[in-house]
Amino acid sequence: MSRLILPFLLSLAITPIQAAEHAHHAVPQEQRAAIRLTTEEKAHIHQEMRLFLSATQKIVASVAANDMKGVAGAAREAGMAAAHEVPGKLREKLPMQFKKLGHATHQGFDDLARDADSLGDANHALKQLGQVMSNCVSCHAMYRIETGKR
Ligand code: HEC
Secondary structure, three states, X not given: OHHHHHHHHHHHHHHHHHHHHHHHHHOXXXXXXXXXXXXXXXXXXXXXXXXXXXXXXXXXXXXXXXXXXXXXXXXXXXXHHHOOOOOHXXXXXXXXXXXXXXXXXXXXXXXXXXXXXXXXXXXXXXXXXXXXXXXXXXXXXXXXXXXXXX
């Protein structure tokens, strides 16, 4: 029986720390910078994002099916050429870092498409996708969109 006491006491000591951590996660503080846009501009960005997500899904599915032509085609859908023309007014409102990350993402998909075509190396494609997706992660951690209506 006494062998059970030490673990029990330890668990009591740890509980308040875990509770504090839990509370911290339950009420996340907003850290992201707000970009103020019209609802139309927001819809434009969101549409672009759903294209990114859809291309990413197709790339992963094509890699799994060992279809490197499919990988190239899907990546090209999210490349520079496919980028929707950003209206001048919207471009003015976007922070420089946001534009850089967006550009790097389109560029990264183009690089992925080119290499998938020329090398046909699934592992290389996944490595590139991981790099491209670090842009998704960084930008999402940094920015949120705010419209007039709340
Ligand atoms: C340059 C910045 C940036 C990059 C890069 C970026 N995103 Fe986003 N993403 C955003 C912002 C800003 C939002 C909107 C957040 C909000 O509404 O507050 C968003 C929203 C989204 C949404 C939700 C769209 C909707 O219709 O609700 C998806 C899905 C998404 N991103 C996927 C991706 C994927 C996948 C990538 C990478 C391949 C990516 N994003 C790269 C900034 C970015």
